[in-house]
Structures are given as structure tokens and as C-alpha cells.
Amino acid sequence: MWYQTKASKILGIQYPILQGPFGGNLSSVELVSIVSNAGGLGGYGAYTLSPQEIIEINQQIRLATNKPYNINLWVSDTDAADGSVSDEQFEKARQLFKPYFDELGIALPGKPAPFKTRFENQVEVILHERPPVFSFMFGVPSADILEQCRRLGIVTVGAATTLDEAIFLESAGVDLIIASGFEAGGHRPSFLAPAESSTMGTFVLLQLIKEKVKTPVIAAGGIANGKGVAAALVLGADAAQIGTAFLATAESNATPVHKQMLFSDAAKYTTLSRAFTGRLGRGMNSRIAKELVQQEKGFLPFPLQTQFMSHLRKAATEQEKWDMILFWGGQIAPVLKHVKAGDLMRSILEETTVYFDHLKA
Secondary structure (H helix, E strand, O other): OOOOOHHHHHHOOOOOEEEOOOOOOOOOHHHHHHHHHOOOEEEEEOOOOOHHHHHHHHHHHHHHOOOOEEEEEEOOOOOOHHHOOOHHHHHHHHHHHHHHHHHHOOOOOOOOOOOOOOHHHHHHHHHHHOOOEEEEEOOOOOHHHHHHHHHHOOEEEEEEOOHHHHHHHHHHOOOEEEEEOOOOOEEOOOOOOOHHHOOOOHHHHHHHHHHHOOOOEEEEOOOOOHHHHHHHHHOOOOEEEEOHHHHOOOOOOOOHHHHHHHOOHHHHOEEEEOOOOOOOEEEEOOHHHHHOOOOHHHOOOOOHHHHHHHHHHHHHHHOOOHHHOOOEOOOOHHHOOOOOHHHHHHHHHHHHHHHHHHHHO
16 A cells, blocks of 8 residues: 555554644644644644743643654754854844835834754753654754664654755664755755755655665655645655645644635745745745845844844734735645645545556556
8 A cells, every 4th residue: 555655664654644844833733633643744843942842842742642743843043153143234134124114114123132052952852752753954963862862762854955965864864854845835954055056846856865865755845635645655755744735724823814825826926035034945925035036145144034024024914914924835835725634634645545546557
């Protein structure tokens, strides 16, 4: 059967379907439990959470499901040297974005406080709480952390946007590798080369990795239904990770407006931009992203740009100026149909069965 793959066995799940672990408070315990209880692997993006918050979320997930689930962190969670920027650099960003703050009638914010990396404290919680699966982006944890995960029985999953990154992850000894295509919504998790030079499509990347890497591969990006899952499996994937389609469901923690946008005509047009966070990510077209193309040198490094833009996002939301907000979403959004996670999961499983047999014939 199509669902009896190496990934299913390693992850201890019935179906090799993973729900993308959304960061930025977009994940929910309810969504994780629905996907895991249906035989897939629910995922929770925890890179913005404090260690105590991760403990609490992990406990809530354990109460909601007795099946495997995934907690995701970012190995590299800042691009700011010493966690801050010079006054000159901050003033340049203020002037670049001043017209948008003026349009919203709000004052420009002060310089963000220096950011201190949280990964080491967060990963201590992972090792203590022992979620069944620990996935990570923007790099690879130390050999010591990966060895502790192996000893504790925590399955490790790393994200690659290029063949070089996949080879690097395999050499580090991770259990599974996500082939993250540029069609995907959200941040590009590149770590060996700039994200702008790591924009390869999912199915090309998948095939390249399968040629050179023995570690099981999870295809991610541009997959929202059983057709996409079947195609990924036929091309050699051991599982598929689905993000945007689950983000659009009632059970995710995205705002109602965000979900409406994913089902609207606006979802046909997406862009990769650094304007809202300082790191390259895909979302629906935004006027700010469009107008500030080629102005990246004026942006603050991640996550200081996120903190700076949070003031603008709040005001734009209150004033319903949606063209000034970046709503995360992948290129596949126009095919979305399901608003309930359970219905989406059932549809994916039924379609995959039909189309996998057809493609293999």
C-alpha cells in the first residue's frame, strides 16, 4: 500500500502525511491532534515560544492525542550581529517605511531591544519533554543534541532547500529530510546559501536529493491534495508535508481574515519578500512587498524587522488595510477546497489511494 513507507515506519504513523508546523502563533493544539488522531503527523511551530510555553503546549498536545506529533524549532533564530543594529541602520529602515506608518496615522516605533537567541533554552525543553518528533529549520543542531535525541528516542527531521543542504543533513545523521520547494508558503529555511539562490521547485529538488541521499525524504511545497501526495510518492518521496491547505482550515490559529484571503482570488498571486520579517518568505502579494523590491538593504535583520513591522501590522489590521499585510500562503492555494481539517485529511487519503494506483499503473 502507498502509505507503508520508510517515513511511516520511522515516525510511527499510519499515513505519511505531515501537517506543516506553523510558527508565529499560527499553529494550534486542536489542529495537531486532528491530524495525528487521523493517522498523520500533526506539527506545532514553537520557535517564538518561551521554554515554559513549549512545556505547556507539549502537555496540551499529549492530552489531546496519544499518537506521534512534531514540535518544530529554528536552529538559527536571528540574523542580527549581537542581537541588535546600529542607530544608522535603524534610522535608514525608519525612513524607508515612514510613508506606510504615516498612511496609517501611527508613530514610528523606537529601536527594538537587542534580541537574544532562544534555541539553546528551547532545545533543552525538547530533550526534557521528549516529543515523539523534533523537526528544525535554518540549520542543524549540534552533534551532541542529535545524539541525545537518538538516545531518548526522539525522531529528528531537518529541512533542506538545496541538494547541498540535504547532503549536509544526512552527514549529520538526521532521521528524515524535508525537501522544501520554493512553492511553499512561509519562510524559506535555507542555511548554506542565501535563500534567494535556493529557490528550487519541490519535485526537482526531491528527485535530485533521491539521486544522492539515502535518508528518507519528505516532499513539501505545492502539495495540497491527494494528487500532489501521489505524485510526490511516485517521484520517490517517503512522505508529504502539507502546509497552506491546513493553515486555511478552521482549526488552525490563523485569523479569520487570513483564512478568507487563502480562499479568495488574492491567493492566486504570491511573492517572496523580506519586507515583513527580514527573512525571505512567501505570502500573498502585498503592496509594501511590491513597492520595496530592490530595497532589501534598508530592512532590519530578522527578527528585528518582525518586531519593527508588528506595529504596522497591528494598525493595518485594525484599519482593515489588508494590502499592507503579508498573509502567508503557498502557490497552491487556489486549489484549496476544505475548511475543516478532518475533511481535508480524509480527502487527501482517499485521493492519494486513487491517484497513486493510477500513476503507478
